[in-house]
Amino acid sequence: MFSFRDGSYGARIDDNSLLIQLYADDIGLTNPIGAKKDQHKMFMVYFSLEDVPDQYHSRLDGINLVALCNSRILKNITKARRFFEPIIENLNQLQSQGICINGNKLKFSFSTMIADNLAAHMIGGFQSSFSNGYFCRRCYTSYADRNLPILMATAVGRTCIDHDDLVQQVTADPQKSPLMGIVGKSLLYDLVGFHSTTSLPGDLMHDFLEGICPIVIMTLLKEASSLRLLTY
Incomplete structure (x- = not known):
């Protein structure tokens, strides 16, 4: 698997459509060290086209800014939805109508939202x-069971159907939030091609480099130490 198109969901997208990928992250405008490092943090949304040749994927001129706002604004759900409204509207229009360049019509499809x-x-x-409850957006493993040896075959994954059902329950009765880890509708709920269970890929850098890899390395070091191969 080399791209989104190689997966089961990507295979359903028209090959003649250009894939639009969104990317979101916070940036700090001040000194990242100190008590006030989050005072002027900005939330940035970018987009890039996935179908460009591989050698151009990491070029900065292929990554374009879509929107930005103060990160604190997004803590208010009403303001957060207002922030994403024009993004959703423009992307839906682009997917439904496309654009014409020199008489050639280009079609677009949304693929994924990349974020930590x-x-x-x-x-x-x-x-x-x-650090509590159902903390995973891919399955229903609870925080209390996170260290148990659960087989992939027995893990219960989230699906579009049961996710939508839980969202409806939370929407009808906000007092149930969080329900199985869900607090409400996605901010991109109305974006064509987006779904919370399929459009938010894993955060590989944090999950592996700051999660799994340190645990594996520490386990190897402890085993090597117990065998008197080295000391640490």
Whole structure:
């Protein structure tokens, strides 16, 4: 698998459509060290086209700014939805109508929203706490069971159908929030081609480099130490 098109969801998209990928992240405008490092933090949304040749994927001139706002604004759900409204409207219009360049009509399709876990949960309508409850946006493993040896075959994954059902329950009765890790509708709920369970890929950098890899390395070091191969 080399791109979104190689997956089961990407295979359903018209090959003649250009894939639009969104990327969201916070940036700090002040010194990143200190008590006031979050005082002027900005939330940035970018887009790029996935169908450009591989050698151009990481070029800065291929990554374009879509919108930005103060991160604190997004803590208010009403203001957060207002922030994403024009993005959704423009992308839906682009997907339905396309654009014409020199008489050639170009079609577009939304693919994924790339973000770190915190931003992905905020955008997807999942709980933002990772230290309790149902903290995973892919399955229903609870925080209490996170260290249990659960087989992939027995893990219960989130599906579009049960996710939508839970969202409806939370929408009808906000007192149930968070329900199985869901706090409400996604901020991109009305975006054509988006769904919280399929459009928010994993945060590989944090999950692996700051999550799994340190645990594996520490386990290897402890085993090597117990075998007197080295000391640490």
